[in-house]
Every structure is written in C-alpha cells, then in structure tokens.
Amino acid sequence: MATDPRGLRGDAPLLDAWLRFQEQRPTPFTIPGHKQRHDLVGDVVAGDVPLYAGLDTMKLSGGVLAEAEARAARLWGADVARFSVGGATHANQALALALGGDGDTVVVSRTLHRSLLLGLVVAGLTPVWVRPETDPRTGLPLGVAPASVARALEAHPEARAVLVGDPSYVGTVGDVAGLAGVAHAHGAPLVVDAAWAAHFGFHPALPDHALALGADAMVVSAHKTLPAWSQAALVLARADRIDAARLDAGVEATATTSPAGAILASTDAARALLERDGEALLGVALDAVRGARQRLAEVEGLVVLGGDGVDPLKLTLVLPGTGAHGVRVEDDLLAAGLPVEAAERDTLVAVVSLADTADSLGALVDAVTDSIERHRGAPRPVAPAATYAVEPVSVMTPRQAYFADAEAVPLTEALGRVSVELVAPYPPGIPVLAPGEQVTAATLAALDAARAAGVRIAYAADASLQTLRVAR
Incomplete structure (x- = not known):
C-alpha cells in the first residue's frame, strides 16, 4: 500500500488523489491496459495511475490538477503555472509557441537546450544568437552578459522576446535581473530555461529564482533537483508580458492527452515538500x-x-x-x-x-x-569547452532548414553546406550545429574536440557522424 511518510497529502491535491486511488483499488475499464495488475509484466507498472479516470474523473470534475497548479503559481509568485509530464522539453516548446509566430525574431542565448531550439522550429521563430562569456580559468561558460543582449536588441528592435538558459549546465549563474532590465527596456519579455534551478529561492544561501529577479516566464525541472518522477517539470509565467491564453494553448498543443498521474502527483508532492520543508x-x-x-x-x-x-x-x-x-x-x-x-x-x-x-x-x-x-598524470592546459566557442553562421531559419530538401554527405564534404539537423554534445545537449547553420571549420573542429574529450555526440541521423544531412 502506498504511504505518505512526510504527511504531505493534505497540502497536495494530486498526491492525495494518487494515494486514494491506491487505497480504493478500483477495477478500471479505462486505460492503461495493465488494469493495475502486477502479475503480467511485474512491478514496472506499479503506481501508474492516469490523470483521467484515475487522479480525477474522465471529465476532470474534481479539479485536482487545476488546484495543484494554482498552489505552485502561488509558491513561485506566478500568474500561471502548468505541470508537464514531458519534462522541460515540453515546457520550453509550449513557451516558444506562446511568444510569436512564423518569421518572428527572438534573441536566444547559445546555452539553450535542444528542446528550446526545436521549439523555434515548431513555432517558426528566427533566432538572433548571443553567446555566454567563458571563464579562462576553467574553460566553462559564465552567464550571458546583459550588454550582449542589449546589443542584439538594438540591432533587432523587432525581437519579440529574449530567451536564456540560466543557470548553466555546469552550475554557473548569470545576471538574470540585469537581463530582465535590458529586455524590458526594449519592450520584450525575458524567458528563462531554469531547468536546473527548481531549488533556487528556497534557502538563504541560494540565488533567487528567475521570476523573483524579474523574468516573465521560467521553466523548472522538478525531477532534476527535487524529489519528483523523471519527466516532471513546470512552466511558470507572469501575464504582464506573456499571453496566458497563448501559453495555455501552447501547453495543450504539445502535451500528451494521456498524462501520467504519478508524474503529476510527484510534482505536486515535491512542491508541497519544498514549500514546507525545503x-x-x-x-x-x-x-x-x-x-x-x-x-x-x-x-x-x-x-x-x-x-x-x-x-x-x-x-x-x-x-x-x-x-x-x-x-x-x-x-x-x-x-x-x-x-x-x-x-x-x-x-x-x-x-x-x-x-x-x-x-x-x-x-x-x-x-x-x-x-x-x-x-594522476602530468597537468595539462585548460581547453575552452568546444560547445560554447563556435560562432554560428545562420543561413536559413531553423524551420526552413528542418523541412528543406536534404541529402547525407560525408562529414569531410559538408564544409560550407547548410545543416538541416541538430548536432550537440550530450550532455548538456547544447548545439554546436543547429538546423539552418553553415558547417564551418570551427564547427568541425569543435565536434572533433568534443569527441576527443570522450563526449557523446547526439541527435545527428548518423550517430557515428561519418555523414551529415545538409540542404541540397
């Protein structure tokens, strides 16, 4: 029988619903097809309760998800909170759909995760890239400087939003308040992929979270630093500069229609734990x-x-x-x-x-x-991380390239061609090459350096990277 060892269910409606399902042990005539039997494929399906006809009725008449999301919004000081069972990937792509339409320009930090770049493809947004500073002592990225964003916005006053990833994958924290000030001075919202910062703002020794520092929207992964199931994430926004209806539409457009109740319940439980005992x-x-x-x-x-x-x-x-x-x-x-x-x-x-x-x-x-x-061996010099060193050369928009007529060519013959695929060392999943960008000597050198350092190169159609798909 499922338990609530820290007594959170009274403040976590989705957790309470998940526990009640275990206690009542119904005989469902709904999906999922295992029908709560563990004798078929084992405990791998234990705890798998759907939202529809599980945590709530099929008509969602109990309103437990809406109540849980409202509690999260209050905790983070947001006007809108939506839970995701598709991780920060889903949340980032929902935000991309909320920010603009086909052909609109956005300023984007080159520390973005692949999920946000593919969100640009889905929404048809055109990126203006800004790169992070690099610490020469470690070769690792620092934050994106507000001055870099200001220059990009001055050059592109039509930009609809500024999107940054902060903190970085390695834990460096940028000047989010400064970025918010620059974005707002140009009439643009600041959107922060804070996937690694669900804990920010909940202890005096930690930085404030992005919304508290002036950002208009942020994404946090509850499963990264909070005790939630894998794929648990939240998108949180203020409605001053983010259209709440468009954000809701973006969430629904990119979400599964069969959300896993255990992921949702764990998000709610993690929020309640963070609020009470964080x-x-x-x-x-x-x-x-x-x-x-x-x-x-x-x-x-x-x-x-x-x-x-x-x-x-x-x-x-x-x-x-x-x-x-x-x-x-x-x-x-x-x-x-x-x-x-x-x-x-x-x-x-x-x-x-x-x-x-x-x-x-x-x-x-x-x-x-x-x-x-x-x-231990002889000390070696610090080499700047290849991921952050490449200056992208954009030829097409990501959407145009993604749908372009393409062919696979040997990587050695791809120099000067336009990539239609995303190629990124993983982790962290930050692109060295994005759809619509020209393959340059610096690109190839960065990929070689990453592979030599023992990093897996991900997302390319040819996992060996002997070939690359480029626009004809």
Missing part, C-alpha cells in the same frame, strides 16, 4: 556540499567550481591540473555504483539535490579522490 532539507544538502568542496579543494591540481556566480548545490570538478582523464574517473565511479551526471576528459559534473546528505556526498568524495590519485 529550507531545512536544502540546508542539510548545502552543508554536505560545503564539506565535499572543502575536502576536494585539498586534492592537488583539482579545481572545484564555486564562489559567487555558482549554484552552491552543484558540484562541478575541473580536472586538467590533476592530469587525470575524466572518463577514466567515471569508469571507477560507475564500478563503485556512483554514477555522475556528466564526465568528459576535463570535467565531472555531479548533481546534488535536497535528497542528498553528508553520507552520500562523503562516499562520492572518497571515490573521486581515490580515482584521481589512481589516474
């Missing part, structure tokens, strides 16, 4: 990360990303000074049952959430320290 739980996790940083700082040559402008909960390690190869360290961590979010030659990224404690962080630090000593 500061205390985050305090424990932040103390644990602080202790981990202190221990790791003693490892010769290792740089631990930290200080002002970095998410205190994220643990990003820069390895060149140790001579160790991050993929070899990752192999040791996998063998120890301690997988990390990302590992390449020069960088390890460990995601910490409010579920972590001094014990979990202590085990990670022990394993990382031992592995670095095992693989």
